[in-house]
Amino acid sequence: MVPIGFERHDHADCVEAAIAAADARCTENGLRLTPIRRRVLEILLSRHCAIGAYDILDILKSDGVKAQPPLVYRALDFLTGHGFAHRVERLNAFVACAVPGQRHAPVLLICRTCARVAETHAEDDTALGRATRDSGFVVERAVMEAEGLCPTCQENAT
Amino acid sequence: MVPIGFERHDHADCVEAAIAAADARCTENGLRLTPIRRRVLEILLSRHCAIGAYDILDILKSDGVKAQPPLVYRALDFLTGHGFAHRVERLNAFVACAVPGQRHAPVLLICRTCARVAETHAEDDTALGRATRDSGFVVERAVMEAEGLCPTCQENAT
DNA sequence: TGTTATTCGTTATAGTATAACATATCAACT
DNA sequence: AGTTGATATGTTATACTATAACGAATAACA
Numbered sequence: 001m002v003p004i005g006f007e008r009h010d011h012a013d014c015v016e017a018a019i020a021a022a023d024a025r026c027t028e029n030g031l032r033l034t035p036i037r038r039r040v041l042e043i044l045l046s047r048h049c050a051i052g053a054y055d056i057l058d059i060l061k062s063d064g065v066k067a068q069p070p071l072v073y074r075a076l077d078f079l080t081g082h083g084f085a086h087r088v089e090r091l092n093a094f095v096a097c098a099v100p101g102q103r104h105a106p107v108l109l110i111c112r113t114c115a116r117v118a119e120t121h122a123e124d125d126t127a128l129g130r131a132t133r134d135s136g137f138v139v140e141r142a143v144m145e146a147e148g149l150c151p152t153c154q155e156n157a158t
Numbered sequence: 159m160v161p162i163g164f165e166r167h168d169h170a171d172c173v174e175a176a177i178a179a180a181d182a183r184c185t186e187n188g189l190r191l192t193p194i195r196r197r198v199l200e201i202l203l204s205r206h207c208a209i210g211a212y213d214i215l216d217i218l219k220s221d222g223v224k225a226q227p228p229l230v231y232r233a234l235d236f237l238t239g240h241g242f243a244h245r246v247e248r249l250n251a252f253v254a255c256a257v258p259g260q261r262h263a264p265v266l267l268i269c270r271t272c273a274r275v276a277e278t279h280a281e282d283d284t285a286l287g288r289a290t291r292d293s294g295f296v297v298e299r300a301v302m303e304a305e306g307l308c309p310t311c312q313e314n315a316t
Numbered sequence: 317t318g319t320t321a322t323t324c325g326t327t328a329t330a331g332t333a334t335a336a337c338a339t340a341t342c343a344a345c346t
Numbered sequence: 347a348g349t350t351g352a353t354a355t356g357t358t359a360t361a362c363t364a365t366a367a368c369g370a371a372t373a374a375c376a
Binding site for chain 1: 355
């Protein structure tokens with residue numbers, strides 16, 4: 001499984017496809033991808049990086065929107081709640097989901113140098129699976145986050 | 159692998175053993191378990207729950223210490239940095255390590271009802287392992303956190 | 317005992333998130 | 347089209363989490 005986010009790709013396509021997918025999925029499920037939610041998703045998609053809520057707020061303001069923190073947090077709640085984005089717990093920040101449209105426990109690879117975040121996911125992670133089975137703990141939400149160096153930054157460090 | 163934290167146990171023993179182990183390991187490695195660091199560790203050990211830095215601060219104050227936030231954060235930096243405690247990213251809070259003395263990627267099981275946190279760990283987690291191998295990402299630090307219901311709270315919910 | 321490194325005390329401030337309530341918009345039905 | 351109930355947004359204020367910066371105290375060791 002190759003994680004999504006570090007490799008070169010046509011990013012305009014990447015954004016466009018994600019927005020279209022989100023649109024389709026919202027229509028399908030009776031969700032409302034309002035202008036603000038859509039714009040916040042666009043901002044998240046614009047980079048494969050975690051972006052803080054207040055950075056998003058600044059971008060909205062520079063768009064000319066008279067925005068306050070709750071506006072951003074509400075949009076982020078919607079996006080994370082419906083799987084269009086993930087919260088990066090390690091950074092208190094957010095990143096667009098790279099594989100929307102399926103419930104999954106995200107596995108985020110966070111590069112500490114370039115700040116890019118790649119995503120893969122675990123259908124049945126063994127560590128969590130074992131712990132759950134043996135303990136009777138019922139997992140409702142799981143995240144895995146690894147901090148380290150992405151391939152590009154390893155090369156540059158050499 | 160049964161996670162540590164949910165099952166019944168002699169908690170006084172549990173705390174005492176952990177403190178003794180920390181003491182020994184500090185002596186061994188030339189680390190200084192100063193009174194404040196020791197006290198913060200005791201506070202963390204007192205419950206198998208995540209505790210916020212400011213809650214710890216309040217407890218220190220009620221001890222009669224004239225404490226400010228940096229005092230607590232420094233102690234927590236020491237404890238997490240040397241593996242005596244973990245940061246619970248999901249909660250912006252901290253918990254004593256249940257298996258100190260070995261480098262490990264903690265797997266935390268967080269009960270959303272009783273707030274207890276159990277810990278197990280992953281020597282070689284498959285999801286992270288796969289992602290790492292295939293992508294060339296070098297993991298320096300990894301956390302796994304699952305939120306859900308512990309066995310006790312499941313029973314009570316029934 | 318002097319020197320250096322580490323830890324602690326203190327003030328101030330930065331960064332992240334939510335409560336609460338008023339207003340507006342949407343969706344669906346009459 | 348008008349009413350109604352649900353959902354989303356605007357706005358103010360505030361709570362919670364974390365760190366920068368700098369000086370004083372203490373420990374470790376030559």
